[in-house]
Amino acid sequence: MKNNPVIIDLQNISVSFGEQKILNNISLQIHDGEFVTLLGPSGCGKTTTLRIIAGFLNPDEGNVIFEGKNINGVPPYKRQVNTIFQRYALFPYLNVYENIAFGLRLKKMKEKDIQAKVKEMLELVNLKGFGSRNIDSLSGGQQQRVAIARALAVDPRVVLLDEPLGALDLKLRKDMQVELKNIQQKLGITFIYVTHDQEEALSMSDTIVVMNNGEIQHIGTPTDIYNEPKNAFVADFIGESNILDGIMREDFNVEFEGMRFKCVDKGFSQNEPVDVVVRPEDVDIVPENEGMLKGEVTSVTFKGVHYEIIVDINGFKWMIQTTEKSEVGDRIGISVKPDEIHIMKKSEYSGLYGDYSSFSEEFDILSDPTVSEEDSE
Amino acid sequence: MKNSSVIQKLINAPYILWSVLFVIAPLIMVIYYAFTDRTGAFTLDNVKSIGDYLSTFILSVGYGAVATLICLIIAYPFAYFLAHTGASFQRMSVMLVMLPMWMSFLIRTYSWMTILGDSGVINSFLGRFGIEPLSMLNTPGAVILGMVYNFLPYMILPIYTVMAKMDGSLIEAAQDLGCGKLHCVKKVILPLSVPGIVSGITMVFVPSVSTFYITQKLGGGQINLIGDVIEGQFQTANNYNLGAALSLLLMVMILICLGVLGYFTDSEDEGGVLI
Ligand SMILES: Nc1ncnc2c1ncn2[C@@H]1O[C@H](COP(=O)(O)OP(=O)(O)OP(=O)(O)O)[C@@H](O)[C@H]1O
Ligand SMILES: [Mg+2]
Numbered sequence: 001m002k003n004n005p006v007i008i009d010l011q012n013i014s015v016s017f018g019e020q021k022i023l024n025n026i027s028l029q030i031h032d033g034e035f036v037t038l039l040g041p042s043g044c045g046k047t048t049t050l051r052i053i054a055g056f057l058n059p060d061e062g063n064v065i066f067e068g069k070n071i072n073g074v075p076p077y078k079r080q081v082n083t084i085f086q087r088y089a090l091f092p093y094l095n096v097y098e099n100i101a102f103g104l105r106l107k108k109m110k111e112k113d114i115q116a117k118v119k120e121m122l123e124l125v126n127l128k129g130f131g132s133r134n135i136d137s138l139s140g141g142q143q144q145r146v147a148i149a150r151a152l153a154v155d156p157r158v159v160l161l162d163e164p165l166g167a168l169d170l171k172l173r174k175d176m177q178v179e180l181k182n183i184q185q186k187l188g189i190t191f192i193y194v195t196h197d198q199e200e201a202l203s204m205s206d207t208i209v210v211m212n213n214g215e216i217q218h219i220g221t222p223t224d225i226y227n228e229p230k231n232a233f234v235a236d237f238i239g240e241s242n243i244l245d246g247i248m249r250e251d252f253n254v255e256f257e258g259m260r261f262k263c264v265d266k267g268f269s270q271n272e273p274v275d276v277v278v279r280p281e282d283v284d285i286v287p288e289n290e291g292m293l294k295g296e297v298t299s300v301t302f303k304g305v306h307y308e309i310i311v312d313i314n315g316f317k318w319m320i321q322t323t324e325k326s327e328v329g330d331r332i333g334i335s336v337k338p339d340e341i342h343i344m345k346k347s348e349y350s351g352l353y354g355d356y357s358s359f360s361e362e363f364d365i366l367s368d369p370t371v372s373e374e375d376s377e
Numbered sequence: 378m379k380n381s382s383v384i385q386k387l388i389n390a391p392y393i394l395w396s397v398l399f400v401i402a403p404l405i406m407v408i409y410y411a412f413t414d415r416t417g418a419f420t421l422d423n424v425k426s427i428g429d430y431l432s433t434f435i436l437s438v439g440y441g442a443v444a445t446l447i448c449l450i451i452a453y454p455f456a457y458f459l460a461h462t463g464a465s466f467q468r469m470s471v472m473l474v475m476l477p478m479w480m481s482f483l484i485r486t487y488s489w490m491t492i493l494g495d496s497g498v499i500n501s502f503l504g505r506f507g508i509e510p511l512s513m514l515n516t517p518g519a520v521i522l523g524m525v526y527n528f529l530p531y532m533i534l535p536i537y538t539v540m541a542k543m544d545g546s547l548i549e550a551a552q553d554l555g556c557g558k559l560h561c562v563k564k565v566i567l568p569l570s571v572p573g574i575v576s577g578i579t580m581v582f583v584p585s586v587s588t589f590y591i592t593q594k595l596g597g598g599q600i601n602l603i604g605d606v607i608e609g610q611f612q613t614a615n616n617y618n619l620g621a622a623l624s625l626l627l628m629v630m631i632l633i634c635l636g637v638l639g640y641f642t643d644s645e646d647e648g649g650v651l652i
Contacts, residue, residue, distance in 0.1 A: 056549055076552045089550040093568045102564075103554035154554060 004032040005067075007190055008053060008158060013062035015048055015214075022048050024214045026062070030158075030192065030207075035184055037193045037201040040211035041237070046194040049211075050160045053192065055079050082156035086163045088147040090135045096122075096146050097131035103154035121149035124183060141172045148183070158190040165200070177204055198238050202226065210234050231344055235277045236353035242283075242318045243354020246276035246343070254343055257293055257314055261336070265343035275344040277354070280308070280321040282340035291333015297326045310356050317356040407628075410621030423622035430606060430623060434630070437603040440517075441586035444524035445532075448581045449574065451525070452532035456573075457566070459533075460540035471537065474530050486523055486594050493519055493595070515597030523591040524581075531580035539573030540566075575638050583631050603627055 008030040015023040023045045030036050038046045051057040052064060055076035063070050071079060082103075090099050100121050104114045122128050125145035135143065144164060151159055164180070165173045181204050184191045195201055201208050202222040210218040210225060210233075218230040229235035232243050246256035251266035256276050268274060288294050295313035302308075309320045311332060318334070326332060414420045459470050477485055492498045493513040500510040513519055543566070551565045589604035598605075603623065610620030 054553060056552075075557075076549070077555045077557055081553075083550070083553050085546050085550060087546065089544065089546040091547060091550075091565065091568075093571075102551070106555040106560070150550075150554070 007032040009065035011063040013059045022214050033188050035191045035206045037205040037208050039201040044211045045214040054083050080157040082151040083160040084147050084151045084164050088143045092135050096133050100149045100153050121153045125149045161193045231347035232275050232349040232353045240280045241354050242278045244276045246274050248272045248274050262338040263341040264339045277342040280319040283320045284335045286333045286335050288331045288333045292335050294333045297330045319356045407621045410617050411625045423618045433603050437586050441582050444585045445582045447525050448529050448532040456537040456540050474533050519595040523595040524585045528581040532577035535576035536573040539570045
């Protein structure tokens with residue numbers, strides 16, 4: 001994918017609405033045929049980024065480059081970019097066929113070619129024979145397919161999808177994820193996909209762009225993002241993480257919780273304060289006397305495939321995912337392998353995430369009179 | 378379940394009483410009068426003599442159609458631009474559009490007499506420049522003006538309502554698929570505003586066709602529309618039976634017009650637009 005030429009290049013894009021800065025100096029290169037996902041919490045500027053690429057919004061600063069040409073100010077209808085809207089935005093007064101044919105008619109295509117193209121699209125999205133149906137007689141999933149067919153019918157170079165599966169139920173969502181990915185691979189066109197569902201992002205994307213507060217936090221492949229998160233925000237947003245304060249004593253050696261640990265990271269200055277990430281599934285439970293760290297189990301939740309266990313170690317609450325059951329009150333030890341310790345530079349997000357104290361909050365409030373006093377005020 | 382249906386009935390009761398009292402009863406009386414003579418015996422004479430008023434009917438429909446068309450031409454762009462301005466300006470403009478509706482219909486029409494009259498506002502203004510008074514009152518133009526002026530808000534409001542609640546993402550979707558600005562009006566905005574247009578046409582055409590007050594005041598009795606004829610039958614000729622027969626025909630005609638219009642819209646969309 002990275003060998004393909006760059007198709008869209010966002011250069012230092014900034015946007016404000018009034019006083020509020022919505023996008024802050026966004027730079028992003030997207031390659032032809034790539035499946036890129038913009039991932040981030042609500043209000044972080046994902047839709048705004050898409051609207052800039054589609055041409056509905058012009059950036060206050062920065063350039064949008066399409067295949068080497070600056071397209072700032074080029075109106076949406078002249079861009080080879082098509083959007084699949086979150087709430088489908090199908091034309092209610094046209095039937096399925098005419099909705100899909102909408103863009104083709106604007107291109108003044110011959111009726112015969114339109115027919116062939118619509119037929120092809122209906123087959124692509126598994127809606128053969130639905131051509132004459134009214135839009136409001138379709139289910140949500142079917143409307144979604146029509147929206148996809150309508151956008152793809154005009155042979156876009158880039159398709160923008162703004163939380164396209166947001167309104168579908170879980171089962172349908174999973175099916176559509178697979179289907180969308182298949183369509184993208186079959187047609188070989190670039191997809192820019194917006195979601196705030198991290199699982200969806202991890203399973204579909206070639207590249208994930210994690211955003212927060214109008215800034216890009218991390219760009220990378222799903223495995224990069226999961227295994228080597230750039231900062232505490234990314235580590236916390238993608239999957240579950242225990243994030244601890246640490247000090248890099250030297251290359252391959254980090255100290256946290258008053259203990260020295262071997263790790264696989266290097267290139268930090270000596271004694272640099274860092275954030276240490278350990279994924280819950282990477283923590284092994286061992287008998288107390290064999291553990292690198294020891295603590296007491298404060299909560300156990302059955303999650304189907306595994307148990308989610310919260311362990312209090314020197315006041316910091318770790319989350320551990322394991323298939324072996326423990327009981328609340330058990331004293332256990334934990335052990336972590338060197339390559340399962342990930343070191344991050346300190347950032348503005350340090351200390352905000354990665355402690356699971358809130359998991360046993362009721363517990364804390366009951367046992368901690370100061371908290372309940374504050375609460376009742 | 379049972380409980381709620383009793384409550385339902387109680388809630389509906391005043392409405393049903395209202396319709397019986399003020400809609401169904403008068404309708405039955407109109408039908409009764411239309412098919413009886415002065416003595417109360419059944420007859421078809423009234424209905425047969427309607428034929429004599431065919432030209433009046435056609436003239437009325439003509440006036441109504443012209444007034445409706447002019448209203449539509451004025452209201453559509455107005456509603457469009459109104460719906461695309463700032464929220465506070467919109468509220469104020471809608472207020473201004475509705476303002477005349479709070480004033481008596483009679484006074485509004487009367488005031489046009491003083492504006493258009495031979496010694497009215499316009500002519501006395503022109504007179505200062507030595508221009509001969511124009512005779513504007515008692516012309517077809519004055520009647521049309523009166524209809525347009527009185528009924529324009531009824532065209533603007535429903536169209537404005539559909540415009541204001543139009544889903545912006547549909548317009549964006551169209552642009553995205555290659556629609557220029559002007560094309561968008563034709564391919565998206567117009568079809569989406571059909572329900573508003575239909576309501577507007579109905580609410581302007583029906584009162585225009587059946588008006589008598591506007592023709593009397595601004596047409597000076599020279600232009601006789603079907604409303605005038607019906608009013609004459611009741612007020613002057615005292616022939617309730619012919620008046621009722623003519624009313625009945627007017628009603629049927631209006632129903633047919635509504636039916637034709639309704640054909641152009643999805644029945645489900647229509648209700649939401651009226652208010
Ligand atoms: N037209 C606008 N005027 C003012 N503020 C806006 C406008 N559009 C978006 N915003 C603000 O910009 C911020 C980013 O919005 P955006 O729609 O890009 O978020 P998002 O990442 O898509 O969120 P979500 O996941 O909820 O869709 C939000 O705080 C929003 O309130
Ligand atoms: Mg959004």
